[in-house]
Amino acid sequence: MTDVESIIGKPITSPLEEEGKQRWHIVRLICGFTSVLVVLYGLLFFMVSRELLILVPAFIFCVMFLGVMRLTARENYRLTGFLLQLVFCSVMIYYGIVLGNTAQVQYLSIFMISISALLFRPDDKRFIYASALLPVICLGMLELNYNLGWFPSVVFTYRQDQVFRWLILFVVILLNFLLLSLHQTKLVGLLRKSRELYFQLNITNQQLRLQAEQLEHQVLLRTEELNRLVQQLQGANRLKTAFLQENNHEVRNPVNSILGFTDRLIRHKRKPFISEQEELELLECIYSSSQHLRNIVSNVLDYSRLEAGKDIRLSYETFPCKEWLEQSVFVYEVMARERKVKIHRRIDDSLPDLITTDKTRLTQILFNLVGNAMKFTPRHKNIYIHCWQEEGWFMIKIRDEGVGIAAKNLESIFNDYETNDYAGGVGLGLGIVKKLTQLLNGQVEVSSVEGEGSMFKISIPMNQRAPE
Known part of the structure; x- marks a missing residue:
């Protein structure tokens, strides 16, 4: 017909x-x-x-x-x-x-x-x-x-x-x-x-x-949708451009720190008298900056794999939980001293000695959350890290006294390239945190009061095994 x-x-x-x-x-x-x-x-x-x-x-x-x-x-x-x-x-x-x-x-x-x-x-x-x-x-x-x-x-x-x-x-x-x-x-x-x-x-x-009116209405809707998509594409293009600029900036900072601390160490070595404490502090700074740089590179590589539709492979292992936490937080404690920020650690006694999960990805999650807190916390403020066990779940809570997040931005804070204009940055960290937490069968929650700070809570199963 x-x-x-x-x-x-x-x-x-x-x-x-x-x-x-x-x-x-x-x-x-x-x-x-x-x-x-x-x-x-x-x-x-x-x-x-x-x-x-x-x-x-x-x-x-x-x-x-x-x-x-x-x-x-x-x-x-x-x-x-x-x-x-x-x-x-x-x-x-x-x-x-x-x-x-x-x-x-x-x-x-x-x-x-x-x-x-x-x-x-x-x-x-x-x-x-x-x-x-x-x-x-x-x-x-x-x-x-x-x-x-x-x-x-x-x-x-x-x-x-x-x-x-x-x-x-x-x-x-x-x-x-x-x-x-x-x-x-x-x-x-x-x-x-x-x-x-x-x-x-x-x-x-x-x-x-009537059909002409309906078609005209549909054309208007499609036109609005196309305009919205064009705006989204333009926004994504601007975000990727900003990502390249900010990525260069973030990578340059730890590299400059490594070069600066290495130069100071070389100059101190040439002096006839240098204390072991000064040498240790410089090496700790170099180690901290290197770990921070590796975390940035890991974020970019993981994001590239996800964008290409590839899976992130997980490697499960059993490791000492408390020792891992102290070593991981130590990396940012060195940076915190340089920025005049105090990091407070609290590990409950109920936490078991061993935990089975992907240690590398869990470390990456912690680095991103602590690094995010460092980025938004002003001088002479505090960052609180609390770890405990809750009904078979390994819980991590990071609370800062930074600028906080506006209520309207809480839903989009885990989007790629989403960042706070106050501190800048690549904007991949929290997005990677959410994706890695989900890969580890966990959950991430966020709450914030603008002007008072933010709180992120991670919950991950205590003992995991690689799927058969």
Whole structure:
């Protein structure tokens, strides 16, 4: 079905197809009606004249009309219409010769010429002209026969001739009434069809107008969606540009620290007297900066793997929990001393000696959270790290006294490239924290009061095993 048909709810046939079906029904009607008439008139004429030359051909013509009617089953209305006209011509010529000029069989030509327009579609002009020309030719042939006497007529009495003439006149009038009725039926059908089409077109116009409004609304929605996507892509492009800039800056800071501390260590080594404590402090600073640099590189590499659709492989191992925590926090305690920030550690006695999980990823999570707290905590403020066990879960809570996070930003704080304008940064740390915590079958929670600080809580199963 076409779009218009789906709107109207019914299949639409072309006007030419409708015309063809109408002609098909007209041919069947005329064939049936005239087959009855020709038999009836054959019997009447036989009763008047007792001539078999009138009766026998009447049955033959009846069979011919019924044969044309049978051919209509093929739905070739042009062929059946033309054959019907040929049968009418045969009737007019035969009975025109047999009954003679007095019977006025020639009046049938009026009906035959008029019916040509009903037998064919308006665009079949050649068939219409040929069909209308046939009775004219037959009429001319009859007139020539009457004048030249090619075929003699049957001799009837005057009274018989008058009876034939009036019967033929009656049937001509009857056939023309049939013709008028068919034209009237056609006109009424056209008017009804026009009215139906008018209402259908009104309904279609309303539905098309409604669909146009809906499509216009959808176009507006799609346009807004595309504009929003364009803005998101532009924003992502700006964030990636900022990421490259900030990444260079963050990598440069620990590298500069490593170079600076190494230079100081070399210069102190050249002096004749350097205390072991000073040397140890410089080495601790170099170690801390190196660990911080490695954490930045790990974040970028892990993010690249996730962006490429690759999985991060986990390596489970059993290790001393308290010793791991002290070593990990020590890295940032050195940096905290440089920044005048105090880190407070608290490890519950209930915490078991050993824990089984991915040590590298757990360290990366802790580094990111402590590094994030360091980034947003001003000088002479505190960072609190608390570890404990809770119903088989290893719990870590990091609370700082930094600038805090606005309530509207809490939901998006774990998005990639999301950062606080106060301290800058790459903005990958918290996103990596959430992804790694989920990989370790854990959860991360955040709460914050703007101007007072933030609190992050990590919960990870105590003992995990690599999947089989």
